[in-house]
Amino acid sequence: MRIHEHFSLLNYNTFKIDVLCNQFVEIENDSEMDILFEKNFFDDNYLIIGGGSNILFTRPFEGTVVKMMTKGIELVDASDDCVVLDVSAGVEWADFVDYCIGNQYYGVENLIGIPGLVGSAPVQNIGAYGAEVKDVIDSVRGIRISTRTPFAFARSECDFGYRQSVFKTILKNDAIITHVRFKLSRIPKFNLSYQGLQRELEKSNVPLTLSSVADAVIAVRNSKLPDIRKYGCAGSFFKNPIVPHAVLTELSAKFPKIVSYPVDDSHVKLAAGQLIDLAGLKGWREGNVGVWPLQALVIVNYEGATGREICNFYAAVQQKVYSLTGIWLEPEVNVI
Numbered sequence: 001m002r003i004h005e006h007f008s009l010l011n012y013n014t015f016k017i018d019v020l021c022n023q024f025v026e027i028e029n030d031s032e033m034d035i036l037f038e039k040n041f042f043d044d045n046y047l048i049i050g051g052g053s054n055i056l057f058t059r060p061f062e063g064t065v066v067k068m069m070t071k072g073i074e075l076v077d078a079s080d081d082c083v084v085l086d087v088s089a090g091v092e093w094a095d096f097v098d099y100c101i102g103n104q105y106y107g108v109e110n111l112i113g114i115p116g117l118v119g120s121a122p123v124q125n126i127g128a129y130g131a132e133v134k135d136v137i138d139s140v141r142g143i144r145i146s147t148r149t150p151f152a153f154a155r156s157e158c159d160f161g162y163r164q165s166v167f168k169t170i171l172k173n174d175a176i177i178t179h180v181r182f183k184l185s186r187i188p189k190f191n192l193s194y195q196g197l198q199r200e201l202e203k204s205n206v207p208l209t210l211s212s213v214a215d216a217v218i219a220v221r222n223s224k225l226p227d228i229r230k231y232g233c234a235g236s237f238f239k240n241p242i243v244p245h246a247v248l249t250e251l252s253a254k255f256p257k258i259v260s261y262p263v264d265d266s267h268v269k270l271a272a273g274q275l276i277d278l279a280g281l282k283g284w285r286e287g288n289v290g291v292w293p294l295q296a297l298v299i300v301n302y303e304g305a306t307g308r309e310i311c312n313f314y315a316a317v318q319q320k321v322y323s324l325t326g327i328w329l330e331p332e333v334n335v336i
């Protein structure tokens with residue numbers, strides 16, 4: 001376990017916000033958790049982080065930041081049809097996806113290219129191109145901070161929803177995820193429900209394999225998303241709003257090309273990016289902060305922006321979209 005005092009978080013959040021925390025603790029193996037409790041680290045302000053790719057720091061963090069760095073992918077069960085893998089929270093999501101593709105395990109290929117760590121994937125039920133991580137999660141293990149007791153939740157107990165889980169709601173800041181168990185198929189199965197992915201595969205005209213699907217996902221992502229080595233961002237800044245049918249009917253009268261996706265009998269999901277675009281904000285820039293010109297759902301730190309600047313900017317986007325559509329966009333990003 002390494003502890004750093006008055007530590008800059010600049011290289012630990014993809015928005016590239018330069019703020020200090022009082023203490024920064026790197027957890028390299030699970031037994032170190034006990035020391036955190038023994039030393040009363042959780043008695044004051046704390047934050048568990050992975051890759052910092054879904055966080056916006058708006059001020060210095062007056063407390064302890066705990067970074068998960070535990071590694072390990074263990075095969076715990078295998079049949080002709082599927083495998084069960086137990087993966088430590090600190091494994092890079094990218095490494096895990098590569099491991100699955102390399103071993104011909106099906107289920108996470110649509111989620112290639114998402115930054116961050118395995119332990120954070122269940123928190124907001126990461127999703128992309130028609131897939132969500134909940135579809136391959138078997139269970140999630142960790143420690144409850146308030147009770148200092150271990151927990152093991154089956155998928156059904158995680159209350160997964162669209163960019164949502166029990167870890168982002170009632171257990172927010174009270175559960176340290178240490179392991180995620182995945183059940184993956186050994187039988188070829190592809191999810192090509194996202195039209196852009198289908199089009200990309202047709203364009204490249206290659207046989208359908210895990211690698212060709214993953215390559216197509218990467219091509220689609222690269223065509224829309226900023227390169228986080230150059231620009232600060234946290235991916236989609238806002239959630240796609242879920243609204244009653246009546247709201248869609250009203251909006252369709254004003255904006256005939258409005259896009260919607262069915263959710264249940266009475267609700268649809270709208271595309272937040274389209275609403276931002278309709279408000280004329282795609283490519284809008286104020287100083288160091290802007291709406292990414294190729295994907296209106298992404299807010300970028302062009303250079304040296306503070307968390308406060310990004311906060312003011314996203315509030316202005318919310319206000320302008322609300323004035324035009326009556327819809328208030330909620331951040332997907334964790335604003336700290």
Ligand SMILES: Cc1cc2nc3c(=O)[nH]c(=O)nc-3n(C[C@H](O)[C@H](O)[C@H](O)COP(=O)(O)OP(=O)(O)OC[C@H]3O[C@@H](n4cnc5c(N)ncnc54)[C@H](O)[C@@H]3O)c2cc1C
Pocket residue numbers: 014047048049050051052053054055068089113114115116117118119120121123124125126127128167175176177178225226228233234235236334
């Ligand atoms: C360019 C880009 C593209 C992206 N594309 C997508 C996408 O397609 N789909 C998508 O869903 N997301 C996307 N994201 C968002 C982000 O990558 C994911 O949400 C990712 O899972 C966050 O992982 P992280 O390790 O960086 O988490 P962090 O940002 O470090 O943490 C996120 C949240 O999880 C909590 N947390 C982290 N680790 C633990 C733990 N071990 N136990 C308990 N709580 C924990 C944190 O406290 C925080 O609340 C994108 C981000 C970027 C920058």
